[in-house]
Amino acid sequence: MSNKKLNPVASEPPLVPANQCLPEITLKVIIIGTLLTIVLAAANAYLGLKVGQTISASIPAAIISMSILRFFRHSNVLENVMVQTMASVGEALIAGVTFILPALVILHTWDHFYYWQTVIIALLGGTLGVLFTIPLRRALLTDSTLRYPEGIAISNVFKASMTKEKADVKILSIGGLVGGLISFCQTGFQIITDHFYYWIRTSHTIFGFGLGLSPALIAAGYIVGINVSISMMVGVAIGWVIGIPAITAIVGLPNIGSATDIAIDIWHGHTRYIGVGTMIVGGLWTLVTLFNPIKNSLVASMASLKAAKKGITNTTLRTERDIPISYVLGGSLLLLIPIFILIYSSIIPADSAISQNFRAVLAGFGTIYILVAGFVFCSVASYFAGLIGSTNTPGSGLLVSALLILCLIFLAFFTLNGGMNGRETLGVILGVGCTVVIGAGVVIANDTMQDLKVGEVVGATPWKQQVMLILGTIVAAFVMPPILELLYQAYGIGGAFPRPGMNHAQMLAAPQAGLMAAVAQGVYTHNLPWLEIGFGALIAVVCIFIDEFLKRRGTRLPVLAVGVGIYLPLDASIPVIIGGLLSYIIQLRLDKRYPLTATTSREIQTAPHKHRGLLLACGIVAGASVMGVILAIPFALEQSSDALKIMPDQYESLAGILGLIVTFILCAWIYKVVMKKS
Numbered sequence: 001m002s003n004k005k006l007n008p009v010a011s012e013p014p015l016v017p018a019n020q021c022l023p024e025i026t027l028k029v030i031i032i033g034t035l036l037t038i039v040l041a042a043a044n045a046y047l048g049l050k051v052g053q054t055i056s057a058s059i060p061a062a063i064i065s066m067s068i069l070r071f072f073r074h075s076n077v078l079e080n081v082m083v084q085t086m087a088s089v090g091e092a093l094i095a096g097v098t099f100i101l102p103a104l105v106i107l108h109t110w111d112h113f114y115y116w117q118t119v120i121i122a123l124l125g126g127t128l129g130v131l132f133t134i135p136l137r138r139a140l141l142t143d144s145t146l147r148y149p150e151g152i153a154i155s156n157v158f159k160a161s162m163t164k165e166k167a168d169v170k171i172l173s174i175g176g177l178v179g180g181l182i183s184f185c186q187t188g189f190q191i192i193t194d195h196f197y198y199w200i201r202t203s204h205t206i207f208g209f210g211l212g213l214s215p216a217l218i219a220a221g222y223i224v225g226i227n228v229s230i231s232m233m234v235g236v237a238i239g240w241v242i243g244i245p246a247i248t249a250i251v252g253l254p255n256i257g258s259a260t261d262i263a264i265d266i267w268h269g270h271t272r273y274i275g276v277g278t279m280i281v282g283g284l285w286t287l288v289t290l291f292n293p294i295k296n297s298l299v300a301s302m303a304s305l306k307a308a309k310k311g312i313t314n315t316t317l318r319t320e321r322d323i324p325i326s327y328v329l330g331g332s333l334l335l336l337i338p339i340f341i342l343i344y345s346s347i348i349p350a351d352s353a354i355s356q357n358f359r360a361v362l363a364g365f366g367t368i369y370i371l372v373a374g375f376v377f378c379s380v381a382s383y384f385a386g387l388i389g390s391t392n393t394p395g396s397g398l399l400v401s402a403l404l405i406l407c408l409i410f411l412a413f414f415t416l417n418g419g420m421n422g423r424e425t426l427g428v429i430l431g432v433g434c435t436v437v438i439g440a441g442v443v444i445a446n447d448t449m450q451d452l453k454v455g456e457v458v459g460a461t462p463w464k465q466q467v468m469l470i471l472g473t474i475v476a477a478f479v480m481p482p483i484l485e486l487l488y489q490a491y492g493i494g495g496a497f498p499r500p501g502m503n504h505a506q507m508l509a510a511p512q513a514g515l516m517a518a519v520a521q522g523v524y525t526h527n528l529p530w531l532e533i534g535f536g537a538l539i540a541v542v543c544i545f546i547d548e549f550l551k552r553r554g555t556r557l558p559v560l561a562v563g564v565g566i567y568l569p570l571d572a573s574i575p576v577i578i579g580g581l582l583s584y585i586i587q588l589r590l591d592k593r594y595p596l597t598a599t600t601s602r603e604i605q606t607a608p609h610k611h612r613g614l615l616l617a618c619g620i621v622a623g624a625s626v627m628g629v630i631l632a633i634p635f636a637l638e639q640s641s642d643a644l645k646i647m648p649d650q651y652e653s654l655a656g657i658l659g660l661i662v663t664f665i666l667c668a669w670i671y672k673v674v675m676k677k678s
Contacts, residue, residue, distance in 0.1 A: 012457075014319055014456065014457060014458060014459030015077065015155075015158070015159055015457065015458045015459050016076075016077065016078060016458060016459030016460075017459065018317040018318045018319040018320075018459065019318070020459075021318065022076045022077075022078045022079075023074075023076065023078070023079060024078045024079060024081075024082050024460065024461060024464045025082055025464050025467065025468065026079060028069070028072060028075075028079070029079050029082045029083050029086075029468075030086075030471070032065060032068055032069070032083050032087075033065075033082065033083045033085075033086030033087050033468065033471070033472065034086070034475050036061055036064060036065065036083065036086070036087035036090070037086055037087050037089060037090035037472050037475045037476055037479075038090065038475065038476075038479050039090070040060070040061060040087055040088070040090040040091045041090030041091060041093065041094045041476050041479060041480065041483065042479075042483050044090075044091045044094050044095065045094050045098060045480075045483045045484065045487060046487060046508075046635060048094060048095055048098040048099070049098050049102065049484075049487055049491075049493060049508035049509075049510045058084060058088040058150055058151075058154055058390065058447065058450055058451065058454075059150060059153060059154055059157070059621060059622045059626065060622075060626045060628075061083065061084045061087035061088045062080065062084040062154045062157055062158065062454075062622075063157065063622060063626055064087070065080050065083035065084050065087065066080050066157075066158075066161055068083075069083070077158050077161065077458060078458065078459070078460050078461075080158060080161075081158065081454060081455055081458050081460045081465070082460070082464065082465065082468050084154065084451070084454065085451040085454070085455070085460075085465045085468045085469060085472070086468040086469065086471055086472035086475075087472065088447055088450075088451060088472070089126070089444065089447065089469055089472030089473055089475075089476055090472065090475070090476045091447075092390075092443045092444050092446070092447035093122055093126050093440060093443065093444060093472075093473060093476040093477065093480065094476065094480060094483075095395065095443050096122075096125065096126070096129075096395070096436075096439045096440040096441070096442060096443030096444060097118070097121070097122050097125075097436065097439065097440055097480060097484075098484070098510070098512075098513070099395060099396055099399060099439055099443075099512035099513060099516070100399060100403075100432060100435055100436040100439045100512070100513055100516050101113070101118065101121065101436045101484075101513070102484075102493045102494055102510040102513035103432045103436075103494075103510075103513040103514070103516045103517040103520075104429065104432060104433065105488065105493055105494070105496045106493065106494040106495060106496050106510065106513060106514060106517050107425070107428060107429065107432070107517055108496060109349065109425075109429050111498075112485055112488060112489075112498065113481050113484040113485045113488060114481070115481045115482075115485075117342070117346050118477075118480060118481040118484065119477050119478055119480070119481060120338065120342055120346075121342065121436055121437055121440065122440050122473070122476065122477035122480055123473065123474065123477040124335055124338060124339055124342065124437055124440075125374075125436065125437040125438065125439065125440025125441045125444070126440045126441065126444045126473035126476070126477060127331070127335065127470060127473055128332065128335060128370070128371075128374055128378070128437070128440075128441040129374075129378055129440060129441030129442065129443070129444030129445040129448065129473075130444060130445075130448055130466060130469045130470050130473065131323075131328050131331055131332050131335075132332075132374065132375050132378040132379070132382075132441065132445055133378065133382055133445050133448045133449055133452065134322050134323055134325070134328045134466060135325065135328065136378075136379060136382050136449070137322060137449075137452050137462060138320075140382055140383060140386055140449060141386075141449075141452065141453060141456050143386065145227070145386075145387075145556060145558070146383070146385075146386025146387055147223055147224050147225060147228075147386065147387075148385060148386045148389070148449070148450060148453040149219075149220045149223035149224050149388070149389035149617075149621070150220070150385075150389050150390050150450045150621065151385070151386075151449075151450040151451070151452075151453030151454050151457070152223060152453070152457070152614065152618065153223070153617070153618035153621045153622060154450070154454045154618075154622075155453070155454050155457035155458055156172065156614065156615055156618045157172060157618065157622055158454070158458050159457075159458070160172045160615070171612060171615045171616050171619060171673070172615050172616075172618060172619040172622070173619065174616070174619065175219075175615065175616040175617065175618065175619020175620045175622070175623060176619040176620070176622050176623030176626070177623060178215070178619075178620060178623065178666070178669075179215045179216060179219065179619065179620035179621065179622065179623030179624035179627070180623035180624060180626060180627040181623075182215045182624070182662060182666065183214075183215060183216065183623070183624040183627040183628060183631075184627050184631070185662075186213070186214070186659070187627070187628065187631050188627075188631050188644040188645075189644055189645065189646045189647065190642070190644075190645040190646070190647045190655065191646060191647045191655060191658065192213075192655055192658045192659045192662050193213065193652070193655040193656045193658070193659040194212065194213050194214050194571065194659065195210065195211065195212050195213060195570070195571030195659075196210065196211040196213065196656045196659055196660060197209075197210040197211075197260045197263070197570070198210070198260075199258070199259035199260045199262070199263045200259055201253070201258075201259035201262065204248075204249055204253070205245045205246075205248045205249040205253070206244065206245060206248050206253070206259045206262050206263055207244075207245045208259065208260075208263065209240075209241070209570070210240070210263075210569075210570030210571060210574065211570065211571070211574050211575075211659075211660070211663075212569075212570060212571030212572055212573065212574040212575040213571075213575060213659045213660070213662070213663045214571070214572075214575050214624070215620050215623075215624050215666060216620065216621050216624035216628075217572065217575035217576050217579070218575045218576075218578050218579040218582070218620070218663070218666065218667070219579060219616075219617040219618070219620035219621045219624075220388070220389050220575075220576060220579060220617075220621055221575060221576035221577060221578060221579020221580045221581075221582075221583075222579035222580065222582055222583045222613065222617040222670070223389075223579070223583075223614065223617050223618070223621075224387070224388055224389065224576065224579075224580060225580055225583055225584075226580050226581070226583060226584040226587075227555060227556045227557075227558065227561075227580075228387060228388055228558060228561045228576070228580060229576060229577045229579070229580020229581055229584075230557070230580070231556070231557050231558050231559075231561035231562050231565065232388075232561050232562070232564055232565035232573050232576055232577055232580075233565065233577050234543075234557065234562050234565060235275070235278075235561065235562040235563060235564060235565020235566040235567075235573070236565045236566075236570065236573055236574070236577070237565075238274070238539060238562070238565070238566055239267075239271045239272075239274060239275060239565065239566035239567070240263075240267075240271070240570060243270075243271050243274065243566070244263055244266050244267065244271060247266050247270050247271065248262065248266055251266075251270070254266075264569075267569065269529070270529055270532050271532070271566065272397070272566070272567050273528075273529045273532040273533050273536065274532045274533070274535055274536035274539070274566050274567075275397060275536060275563050275564070275565075275566035275567025275568075276397055276400050276401055276404070276533060276536060276563075276567065277532065277533035277534060277535065277536020277537040277538075277539070277540070278536040278537065278539050278540040278543070278559065278562060278563035278566055278567075279380075279397050279398065279401060279536075279540075279560060279563035279564070279567065280401045280404075280405075280533075280536075280537065280540075281536075281537045281540035281541060281544075281559075282540045282543070282544075282559035282560040282562070282563050283376065283377065283380040283398070283401065283560065284376070285540070285544050285559060286379070286380055286383050286559075286560060318461050319455075319456070319459055319460070319461065319462070320462070321461060321462060321463050322462045322463050322466065323462075323463045323466050323467070332371065336367050336368075336371060339366075339367045339370055339371075339437065340363050340364065340367045342437075343362070343363040343366045343367060343430075343433065343434060344359060344360065344363035346433075347366075347429065347430060347433030347434065348362065348363065348426070348429070348430060348433075349426070349429065352423075352426050353422075353423075354417075354423075354426070358417055361413070362410070362413065362430060365409070365410075365413070366406075366430065366433075366434040369406055369409070369434060370434055370437050370438055373402055373405065373406070373438060374437070374438045374441050374442075377398050377399075377401070377402050377438060377441075377442050378441050378442055378445035379445075380398060380560070381393060381395065381398060381442045381443070381445045381446040381449075382445050382446060382448070382449040383560070384446060384560065384564075385446045385447070385449040385450050385453075386449065386453070387558060387560060387561060388561060388564060388576065389450070390446050390447055390450050393446050395439075395442060395443050395446065396512045396515065397563070397564075397567045398442055399435060399438065399439045399442060399512075399516065400515065400516065400519055402435050402438050402439075402442075403431055403432065403435040403516055403519055403520060404519055404523065404528075404533075406431050406434055406435060407427060407428075407431040407519070407520050407523035407524070408523060410427050410430055410431060411427065411523055411524065414427060424521070424524040424525065427520070427523070427524050428517065428520040428521055428524060431520045431523070432516055432517065432520055435516065444469070444473065448466075448469055451465060451469065452465060487508060488508075491507055491508045492507045492508065493507070493508045493510050493513075494507075494508070494509060494510040494513055494514050494517075495507070495514075536563070536566065539562070539566075540559050540562075540563065543557055543559040543562050544559050547559060578663070578667065579617075582667050582670060582671065583613070585671070586609075586613065586671060586674050586675065589675060590606045590609055590610075590675075591606075593675075594606055609674050609675065610674075612673060612674055612676075613670070613673075613674035616670060616673055616674065617670070631644070
């Protein structure tokens, strides 16, 4: 029997009771959802290709949809949920595709983004991502260790829009204004830095530290709590505090510039591969621990289906009805046919010097791998959504793992079929082409689980959310190719340019796609850092044993969170740790203020403070996320992420000092608001 308790958020009755039926999928919902899907996809495409990062669109989509639906006389919160669910797909799918597909352009396999091939890849991968989350929904949403920071944030935004408690709306609004203002000053004006690095170089090694100062990530860390923060701190200690000085002492100091440049270079070439190894083993272990809950969900779904076929009345609550499992299984298997055709006829180049039979074997295995590995990595991505939130999920790390495993298997196929013999390029293309389908599914699955959490708390019908997710995938898939092609023609991508004489300074770097191409090439040229990957796997095994020991004592060390701490740059992991530590300090202070007595429950006394802190953190996440999407517009129009910058380069150190001061003030302000008695 599983020792996981029900999520306390899930155990509360939903905002809209299961026995109350409100309109959910309406014409205005589809129209608004379609428009927002297109806008949010376009807004994030530039950032995804330029800096390898997109802004999670779930919260901005929720707030924008509420603003629009208020103009309609008859609208309800479930319609808001459906619009938000559909619109968030645009950003998610664009991220999954832009992180990998440009590698085919970088490798000069594609000379531009082919319309129908791109549509089919995005459509197949995205649909699989939605289908794979359906049997996972019950298992993951009832796990008390998963907090779903963005999902809870969106839920509280929707709740506050309906509540009569003006205090809740005020706290959310103030948090949103503060988060948006700080984000604007950091990313827009750049008068406050969102990261701070200080590394010192000695004769043999380097040592130092770095800070991330993003208000959205600090607030997300506050929501996820201390266990995840400590686990990420362990990962940071392994990868950055111990790992980088040790690696530089062993491999020597590269002559590439400052100590900070060396630290980033060592992270790129060595440390993050340790994180990849940890996440591979941690992901497989996570899937093992989820086996029984997933099996129980499947059994319950099949029993419901059999009862329906026998004419027995379906007593499943409205808020627990998924798309029937028979449709999920049948749809997943049916999608294997177009996936096989895609690999056979489009991904494998027509002029490849292989037989038709071997082409069919490669396409067949690639298809099976997409199905099996796709479910595995989508499950892990869904778990990450609850563990640390969609914003912090290391999607590129999961996809590197999927690509690495696939390339190794293809390497074995080539070896058995007469060796490589100049087939290295084919292996790279095949690995990248298959992984991009998985990538679209992984990012969609991660986003989907946050959306389903919103639906659970608010009281939406799951199968209707799943339909809207598929509809959003279709819309995003058809508008994606012209967006990518426009950006390619305007800037060039990853060193590939559509015509000579273009300005290389304006090129979109597509860092994730470049990493994918490098990893795939590394497998066939035998220059991957296997020692680091193996060491990461060993770390995962040790963490699993520690976690199992701690679990019996009421605490956790999630191995995937440790892997994330190793893999992510410091400006992405440190703010989550800061937020988690802040929540722990506040909890200690509350416990001291309200000692246990025989007559009064501490939980009742601390509940208003916790509620206020959660609302404030949700508001900060929402405000910073909305500002990120707003800033994407001038960045795209001016073709530069420095479009609004007013801080001169010579005063960057001042921006760093201001960043530290503002972060301290933000944490102190959160503490003061939460601890206030009234």
